[in-house]
Amino acid sequence: xxxxxxxxxxxxxxxxxxxxxxxxxxxxxxxxxxxxxxxxxxxxxxxxxxxxxxxxxxxxxxxxxxxxxxxxxxxxxxxxxxxxxxxxxxxxxxxxxxxxxxxxxxxxxxxxxxxxxxxxxxxxxxxxxxxxxxxxxxxxxxxxxxxxxxxxxxxxxxxxxxxxxxxxxxxxxxxxxxxxxxxxxxxxxxxxxxxxxxxxxxxxxxxxxxxxxxxxxxxxxxxxxxxxxxxx
Numbered sequence: 135x136x137x138x139x140x141x142x143x144x145x146x147x148x149x150x151x152x153x154x155x156x157x158x159x160x161x162x163x164x165x166x167x168x169x170x171x172x173x174x175x176x177x178x179x180x181x182x183x184x185x186x187x188x189x190x191x192x193x194x195x196x197x198x199x200x201x202x203x204x205x206x207x208x209x210x211x212x213x214x215x216x217x218x219x220x221x222x223x224x225x226x227x228x229x230x231x232x233x234x235x236x237x238x239x240x241x242x243x244x245x246x247x248x249x250x251x252x253x254x255x256x257x258x259x260x261x262x263x264x265x266x267x268x269x270x271x272x273x274x275x276x277x278x279x280x281x282x283x284x285x286x287x288x289x290x291x292x293x294x295x296x297x298x299x300x301x302x303x304x305x306x307x308x309x310x311x312x313x314x315x316x317x318x319x320x321x322x323x324x325x326x327x328x329x330x331x332x333x334x335x336x337x338x339x340x341x342x343x344x345x346x347x348x349x350x351x352x353x354x355x356x357x358x359x360x361x362x363x364x365x366x
Contacts, residue, residue, distance in 0.1 A: 136138075142242065154331065157292050157320050159305035161342045163335035165317040167198075169174045170296070171326045174198060174321060187209060191293035195319045199289070204278035207233050209288075214270045218247030221282060227309060237279045245311055246270055246366035260356040264301070264349050265308040293322045300345050307338050348355050 151167055161229070172341040174194035188196075188208070196206045209230070216227030217234060234243055252266040253259075259271070288310070290302060306316055 137221045143268055143341040147331060149322060149326075150329065150331070153320055153322055157296070157298055157318060157337060159298050159303070160347065161298060161300065161339045163333040163339055164306060166320055166331040167317060167328070168320050168322060168328050168331060169198060170324050171321045172325055173328055179205075182209075182263070182270065189293075190316065191296070191321060192291050194290070194321060195276070195291040198319065199276070202280075204280050207235075207237065207279065209232075209273045209275065211272060211278055214273050215268075217250075217270055234277070237277070242311070242314070246273075258356070261353055264346060267301070267304065267309055267310050272305060274302070274305065285315075287317060290316075290318045292318060292320045294321060296305045300349065303339075303342060304346070304349075307342060314319050324341070 142356050154166060155192055157166065158164075171194065175197045176190050176193040178193055178197040178200060180188055180193070180196075196208075207230070211224060213224065213226035213230045215223045217231040221228040221231045236245065238246065242344050246269045249270075250262075250266040251267045253268050253271075256262045259267070274288040274290040276291065277286060278289055290298070290334070292298070310316060319331040
């Protein structure tokens with residue numbers, strides 16, 4: 135791992151290493167921004183089109199990206215799933231869809247809302263192999279967009295005790311197009327300056343393949359049970 139330090143860590147190398155291991159769970163290698171919560175603030179006006187329950191870490195992360203000139207779009211799970219399909223039913227999906235069409239190039243928007251045939255035919259997500267999930271299922275917390283530079287990226291937000299889940303790792307490894315930018319924003323209850331961590335490692339971590347194989351076995355088991363439930 136190579137590190138590009140934008141400021142001194144003041145002896146917090148061990149804390150940073152522990153944070154990386156905790157957040158990624160050994161599943162992925164990606165860009166991480168690790169920031170002390172002492173340098174953050176919840177003092178941000180939540181966009182009126184997303185009035186739902188924001189936790190304090192999401193507010194702090196939004197403040198951080200706002201200071202860097204980004205507009206923050208929160209990708210709520212249920213709203214994201216309805217984009218492009220159920221916007222006439224769900225108001226939040228309609229709002230999110232409008233924003234995504236405004237900020238994402240048309241080709242990338244289409245990739246985001248595309249659902250595989252396996253997903254469309256599945257009676258439950260358990261019956262779908264993870265590599266066929268839709269991008270709009272279980273996306274990262276934020277899409278952040280710089281209107282001036284037209285730069286945009288997806289951001290997963292993790293607080294001081296949060297860990298990456300398999301589906302979040304799978305989104306990064308199997309679903310996200312290679313030309314999209316992604317990073318994890320992690321905050322710590324430690325005193326140090328903000329740090330950017332850059333990884334030169336392969337995208338996939340050491341344990342991801344084993345976890346993926348386990349999910350495939352779960353899907354096979356679920357699919358084998360469906361005919362029995364239907365009495366065939």
